Amino acid sequence: MKEGPDIAQLGALIGDPARANMLTALMAGGALTASELAAEAGVTIQTASSHLKKLETADLLIQRKQGRHRYFALADDDVGALLETMMGLAARRGLTRTRTGPKDPALRKARVCYNHLAGELGVRLYDGLLASALLSETDGEPVLTPTGRERMIEFGIDIDALETQRRPLCRSCLDWSARRTHLAGSLGQSLLSRFEDLGWARREPASRVVHFTARGETDLLVTFCGQEPGSHTGSGA
Amino acid sequence: MKEGPDIAQLGALIGDPARANMLTALMAGGALTASELAAEAGVTIQTASSHLKKLETADLLIQRKQGRHRYFALADDDVGALLETMMGLAARRGLTRTRTGPKDPALRKARVCYNHLAGELGVRLYDGLLASALLSETDGEPVLTPTGRERMIEFGIDIDALETQRRPLCRSCLDWSARRTHLAGSLGQSLLSRFEDLGWARREPASRVVHFTARGETDLLVTFCGQEPGSHTGSGA
DNA sequence: TTCATGCTTCGACTAGCATCGAAGCATGAA
DNA sequence: TTCATGCTTCGATGCTAGTCGAAGCATGAA
Incomplete structure (x- = not known):
């Protein structure tokens, strides 16, 4: 069985470390550019672009073009609420053991x-x-x-x-x-x-x-x- | 950057189709054996065992031994609530396109x-x-x-x-x-x-x-x- | 126009992980 | 004990998807 129910897609989207870093960076509520999100996630800008496309396709992010910048933000409060729920649950379990953030x-x-x-x-x-x-x-x-x-x-x-x-x-x-x-x-x-x-x-x-x-x-x-x-x-x- | 914040681990756990199928099967509230969950997920029992171990290690599932059976259930209501949140969000987006369930x-x-x-x-x-x-x-x-x-x-x-x-x-x-x-x-x-x-x-x-x-x-x-x-x-x- | 910046797309590489066969272990029945 | 069942562990395979280099495209400045 390859395809699963919809929560699998959603989980997989959030399940990648780079994407999870971007999403948490956006939880502050502000909009960030693709470059900034790349830096937050610790990946190159090409990789970030690929991730952002997926997140946008899934309607988790919205994009706003402004000059030659592209600002990304969480699509709506539902997404933020889901992320908070997940962070709460993860914190209550032992799941906080891996070092978060930059290794440098x-x-x-x-x-x-x-x-x-x-x-x-x-x-x-x-x-x-x-x-x-x-x-x-x-x-x-x-x-x-x-x-x-x-x-x-x-x-x-x-x-x-x-x-x-x-x-x-x-x-x-x-x-x-x-x-x-x-x-x-x-x-x-x-x-x-x-x-x-x-x-x-x-x-x-x-x-x-x-x-x-x-x-x-x-x-x-x-x-x-x-x-x-x-x-x-x-x-x- | 390989390791991410905790929500990435959580998302990755739910992000696998086989695991997502098992979790949704357990959302009814009952406890199911490893074999039954394997059938629900459409994988062999060895694969299911591997998945169940990961879910249990992450405290998303609890295991109850009874005779020679092992029953698995959601660890608590928080897990169920998270799954429902995810299903709701996934349904509200277009994420329901892939066929759910057995292909047979x-x-x-x-x-x-x-x-x-x-x-x-x-x-x-x-x-x-x-x-x-x-x-x-x-x-x-x-x-x-x-x-x-x-x-x-x-x-x-x-x-x-x-x-x-x-x-x-x-x-x-x-x-x-x-x-x-x-x-x-x-x-x-x-x-x-x-x-x-x-x-x-x-x-x-x-x-x-x-x-x-x-x-x-x-x-x-x-x-x-x-x-x-x-x-x-x-x-x- | 020409140049610079910000981002996307393409292509190839690689690591990680899901998957299953086979063997091992535990529990219960006879 | 021996056999059957339920599940786990080990090992090997294959495939998906994340990753980055290089090139392409769009926007803005000069």
């Missing part, structure tokens, strides 16, 4: 997601902002608190300028680890730029890796995550 | 499911019993009506004896087509036996095919499905 340690530590900081440091930053009440979550969406607003301005972020944009200031973005979030939105983007301007971090060309200097990492943790200065990195702040 | 026409027409009649004739019988109000559905479970009870006794079924058993008299069983049901339970079993005793049908050895004679098929449809005698089969009843 540098990629796991800090990388660019779209235009903002992701990876372990991205998650720690987000958690730190929450813990120090610079950010609060209402209805699962991150909101900058008045204190947070002041601190961001002190840090050199032009919040007023960002708020005039149509883009949301804060947005949460589901990380590779798939159960942790990091900060996206225009604030997320500006923070990463600011880290680079301050010399804390440097983006590796033609890659998604973000290299933090030892000093930069310490400063980041001290500034936003309430860590005491003079920790293991040695070069005290 | 004889198997599609009439076969043994566990111990009762399945296939097209099984579904027609169930629909006919409902249409002639011999059976009614309350909360999705079939119940024999008083009229139905009389007719079954007339037909030669010892309803009183069946009712003393612990087994339920009527149960619905999800068919291959996965969106139609047929009659299981002790009544379903007794009806199949009675069909054989009357010479209407004959079970093919070492197979799940049930051969109905032309006369037997007509009699079945006339008796329970309200069909007029003297239809296309020629040998009028």
Whole structure:
């Protein structure tokens, strides 16, 4: 017997690691280009194109052409709901043993997601902002608190300028680890730029890796995550 | 990148046609043996054993040993819920094009499911019993009506004896087509036996095919499905 | 036009996995 | 014990599908 009932097709579509990575990357709700999804999935752009075609044919994704980019997004909430159901069930079982995300340690530590900081440091930053009440979550969406607003301005972020944009200031973005979030939105983007301007971090060309200097990492943790200065990195702040 | 997030494993498990067939067969809620599941999936028993091991390792199925049989069932309601979600989504998309179930026409027409009649004739019988109000559905479970009870006794079924058993008299069983049901339970079993005793049908050895004679098929449809005698089969009843 | 970018299509390669035959193991019956 | 049944494990085969290189196509910029 070769052909099976419809759930087999659906399962097979989600069952490929590359496609599953793309789908989880899109669970944040935003639309991503084919290139970005390829990077998220860790495959070349040709391979990604093939996968995206299949997902679109099955009506799991929709495509929106914009200039020379093609943005992909989940077709509707049903797809997102199914993915959440599957993630919940998989998490409740022992199925979380295989390492998720990039195998490259540098990629796991800090990388660019779209235009903002992701990876372990991205998650720690987000958690730190929450813990120090610079950010609060209402209805699962991150909101900058008045204190947070002041601190961001002190840090050199032009919040007023960002708020005039149509883009949301804060947005949460589901990380590779798939159960942790990091900060996206225009604030997320500006923070990463600011880290680079301050010399804390440097983006590796033609890659998604973000290299933090030892000093930069310490400063980041001290500034936003309430860590005491003079920790293991040695070069005290 | 070879390993993906957990939903990929889950999807891949459900994504194989043989495994998907087994899971849908178990959605009726009952427990089936490895051999029965192999027949449902249309694979040999060795292949089925391999699949069952994987499903059990992933905690999608549980195994209960009983004598020299091993009964398999869905691990819990979460698994069933996920399968239903997937079936719903798959049905809403165009994903229902591939033929479900056995490719063998004889198997599609009439076969043994566990111990009762399945296939097209099984579904027609169930629909006919409902249409002639011999059976009614309350909360999705079939119940024999008083009229139905009389007719079954007339037909030669010892309803009183069946009712003393612990087994339920009527149960619905999800068919291959996965969106139609047929009659299981002790009544379903007794009806199949009675069909054989009357010479209407004959079970093919070492197979799940049930051969109905032309006369037997007509009699079945006339008796329970309200069909007029003297239809296309020629040998009028 | 010419060039650059973003994506798709084609073709070939390869890895993984489903599949089944044969043998092995366990349970129950005689 | 011996035999039969139900299922698992091992080994080998074959096929599907994911993958990437290279070329083709479309859009936008200069």
